[in-house]
Amino acid sequence: MKKQLLLLLLLTIHLAKGQEIKELEVATEVDQATVFVTNAQVFRKGSVTVGPGITTIKFKDLSPFITPNSIQAKVNGGIAILSVTHKQEFSEKLEKPEELLKLEEESAKRERELALLTAKKSSIEEEIEFFTTNRNIGGDEALNIESFRQISEFYSRRMYQLRVDLLETEAKIEKQRASASELRNEINSISSIKNFASGSVLIKVESTGRNTVDVGLSYVVKNAGWLPSYDIQAADINSPVNLVYKANIRQDTKVDWKDVKIKLSTADPNTSGVKPELKTYYLDYSTPPPIYGNAIKQVSGIVMDEDGAPLPGASVIVKGTTIGTQTDFDGRYSLTLPDQQSSLVFNYIGFKTLTKPVYSETLNVMMSEDNQALDEVVVAGYGSNAKVRRSEAVAEAEFDAGSSPAPAPSPPLPVVQVRRQTAVEFDIDIPFSVPSDNTSYSLKIANYKVPADFKYVSIPKAEPSVYLTAGIWDWEKFNLLEGEANLFFENTFVGKTILDLRNAADTLQLSLGRDQNIVISRKKITDYSSTKFIGSKKEETRDWMISIKNNKREKVRIEVFDQIPVSTLDEISVELQEKSKGSIDQDTGYVKWDLDIEPGQTEEVRLKYAIKYPRNKRLYIE
Incomplete structure (x- = not known):
């Protein structure tokens, strides 16, 4: 009986060893990356030898910002994938880098020097206070003139020297504080890089024999993205426009992308050159006419944390568009806005996403920490206990190695543009490196020479300026996205504009900025603008004169826009009395003049209309 039990025990141990799950680590680098406007999909490949039975293949040193349910894995050779598990792992002890140790040592030295200077300042202030409160140098004993003179001279010299020492010490303290603050910021920037977990993915597979297999892994990662921008260059009004299409890529996934095959996707898992737009003038009681001249075309500000410290590298994007920028080292940003009212979306690692409407040209924001996110990925400090956050996702066994595109004809970089069903992709054929430093790296992905129809446009009611448009x-067919554009005309930088595709029709109108050599004005003709009563009706007349002078050396073609109000009530009537050969859109009330003006000549157009409405009602008329 004892022999049988011993044999059974040995058999059980043997079977347990046979079923023990082996774990193999596979070292990989980022091989490909599809970068979206926000987030990116990262691809890795590796090779590993597995034995018969169940094996766990571990991808280590991954980004801590992986979206778990986006993980996809593939293993070739008929190997079955049993599960895919995502982990956030923290080391038992994080060793401080040598650079950080030196900076901390220097910081401690500067703090000691600051403390000594502060103590010296206090001592000087106390001595000044002592002399000030003991100015009665004679006391009860009378002093002769010579003694009084000597004491007075000593007092003056000493007080003068003390005040000079105080000023010098205060200056040194300010300088030392600035130096210490700069050093602390440098320490914080290095610490923030090191204080993140390391992600890992465990793929459990089952094999019937010993095989060397290729394994692939893809996942979506946060804190990456790209935004388009443009350079619009026009040599003169008789030459084609040169449109340079640029992609500004950034990533702070805590993993550097070295010589990576990059694909850009449009999918979403200071003087403004933006010309104004007319607003339909609807006429109704107690409804004021549209207001112009206060549209916000550029916004700037500072992005801070709850302690008022600047957040460098924060993402600032116009909501619902691909128009955006990043904050600089001091947390400052500046962004040109589309013509319509906009909201800005602010993003920063470890902070809650913030959306703010733009009500003025200055918008400073304070972002709050996302404690839940920090609990998941941030280490409390060096030498902390090990913590693991685990999230499991059994993923589909799919992995797309990507296509092999041919280079595009003569762009700045070999790029193939592919139009998908719901997005456009730019496949860059040359490997590119993007460090994890949240810095924006600009790539020229296309350069177009496009014929353009140049003309001048003005809406003097909104703004007494003339804009050159193309x-x-x-x-x-160019697969353009909304974005900021730098304007260059006649080899001179003339400002910024917005490539706004939301209002584009068959012809895309590019605003090339103001032309100061064409002067336009809009004035009310007082003699013909009046109010009178006719029975139960009140009639108000408005008469406007628009004057355009061409100070250029060549003839110009200009479109001038104005408007008459549009009535929404039967009891209110609007009669157009004069429009100087202009055309009118009856639905919107927009009036348009197409004018050719010779050099040095002035053209005038007139707009006159009358409004009748009940005399006992009040109507807001410009």
């Missing part, structure tokens, strides 16, 4: 046909 109309581009078939712009859809």
